[in-house]
Amino acid sequence: MKLTILGGGGFRVPLVYGALLGDHAEGRVTHVTLHDLDAGRLSAIARVLAEQGAGVPDAPVVTATTDLDEALRGADFVFSAIRVGGLEGRAADERIALAEGVLGQETVGAGGIAYGLRTVPVATHVARRVAALAPDAWVINFTNPAGLVTEAMSRVLGDRVVGICDSPVGLGRRVARILGADPDEAWIDYVGLNHLGWLRGLHVGGRDQLPRLLADEQALGSFEEGRLFGPEWLRSLGAIPNEYLHYYYFNREAVHAYRQAERTRGAYLLDQQAGFYREMGKADTPPLAAWHRTLADREATYMAANREAAGIGERDEEDLESGGYEKVALALMRAVARNERATLILNVRNRGTLSVLDADAVVEVPCFVDATGAHPVTVAPLPYHAVGLVTAVKGVEREVLAAAESGSRATAVKAFALHPLVDSVAVARRLLDGYTDEHPGLAYLRS
Known part of the structure; x- marks a missing residue:
């Protein structure tokens, strides 16, 4: 089978390849195509993967390309792990929101809306190219905001796109x-x-x-x-x-901690990742060791501002193990390709699972997975406090999708203003002004 990874120059790609190296069963992935717009990042990650696979007789063959259509042709599975605007965009999202006194995290609040507005048009284009060039492929979406982006892609690909998160x-x-x-x-x-x-x-x-x-x-x-x-x-x-x-x-405490921090998470990762890729540009850098060292630091500092706000200090070693999204992805592929039934928590279309949302709303719930795809399991109703948050945030996601489709600036303002963590329509307007001034990818918001 051929697996195409979009965002193939991304830092977490070796996690996926490492999981593939442990799969020796019939029907496994034999070819991995990395796609990225940045040839330098592609080269760096390809070096890490080459060292990972050294000495593994049936290691999947790795190729790399900056051409999207070339990457998609013949794919059985497509991992979408793109970051529109890069870490520079994430750092700007956080900075602009915090200047207004609201949260700028990449998937939550104002930052998540800005990231979604940039990402949805690109993800929709990718979905259309998949439909045209690899109509039988399954898309596994890692791209954040994962639920929103999965819902955008599902409007083109239906149930052949499934979202994954390790949280x-x-x-x-x-x-x-x-x-x-x-x-x-x-x-x-x-x-x-x-x-x-x-x-x-x-x-x-x-x-x-x-x-x-x-x-x-x-x-x-x-x-x-x-x-x-x-x-x-x-x-x-x-x-x-x-x-x-x-x-x-704990929104007030989180925002205070983020504003007091020396730098935001996005700014930290921007510097850290730049250092890693710069180091990887040197021929004598041991690729896998450099990657492992950077990964350990990345995991140890995850949600540091929130822990500071809660007064709980550094993460315990037992909590450093990731949720293993690469293992979930592998289990999902096995279930679909080999009909190895699995139960996984995934982002899929609701189909009546949560009665407070319509059938096409993407939710995150346990699913039975087999050769026909991922099927959400019926769950007990949410308590009212959770219903309020879930329906409010889903309403915001729908406004983001509408703004991305129509190019309506007013609809984008509405998305910001309706979010539970944005406390003023005036703030929403200033946020959109700040984001459109910063990001060329939001130039489509005109009408």
Whole structure:
């Protein structure tokens, strides 16, 4: 099988290739095509992959190209992991929002809207090229904001696009570990939108073990989300929120921490990644060692401002393990290509799963996956407090999609103004002015 990775010069691509190297079964991926607009980044990541695959007899062959159509032809699976505007764009998104006193994170709040407005037109173009050149391919979307972008692409590709995020997987594994359960054997009741979901139960042998965790003060405060939100708030919710809900539940503290920080997460990653690719431009740099060193630092500093706001210090070593989005992607491909049935938390069209949203709204829920694709599992209704957040943010996503399609500046302002973390229509107008001045990719917002 041929796998095409869009954004193939991206830093996390070696995670995906590493997962592929462990798959030796019939029907595995035998060819990987990396596509990126930046030839230098492509070359750097290709070097890392070459060292990863050295000595592995059946390592997938790797090719690289800057031509999108060439990359897509003959693909069985397409990973979309693009970053429109690069890390420079992310850093600007954060800076402009914080200047207005609102959150600028890349998937949440004003920053997420700005990123979505830049990304949706490009993702839609990619979906159309996939439909034309590789109509039988399955698209696995990693591009943020993952739920919004998956919904945009689904309007072209239908159910042949599935979104992936490692946050729910990581949360489920941490909770299972605390409860002494095998995460691969447990049923994780998780529901919401991308970066806006709640773990409501962890079932082992037909019994929900989450109440046991919620009743144990020491255990509840012993892992990342427990320290981030605090045991008292988790017991009040009766659930464990995705870490990104810290931006909603402790918004004032998060914004203050971001404004006080020496630099934002985007600015930090911009400098870090630039240093990595600069180092990789030297012929004597050991590629894999440089990549591993950079990855370790990246993981250790994840959501540092939020932990600062919560007063919990650095991440524990046990919490540094990622959710393994590359493993989820591999399991998804196996399930589709070989009919190896799997249960995975994915971003898919709702199809009645959440009664408060229409059928085409992309949600993040457990899915049964087989050769026919990903099928969302019916879940219990959300409590009203969650309904409010989910429907409000989905409403914002729909305005972003409408603005991207129409080019309407007024609709883009509406998207900003309706977000729960933007507190004024006047602020929304200034945000859009700031973003359109900064990003050439928003020049289409005219009418």
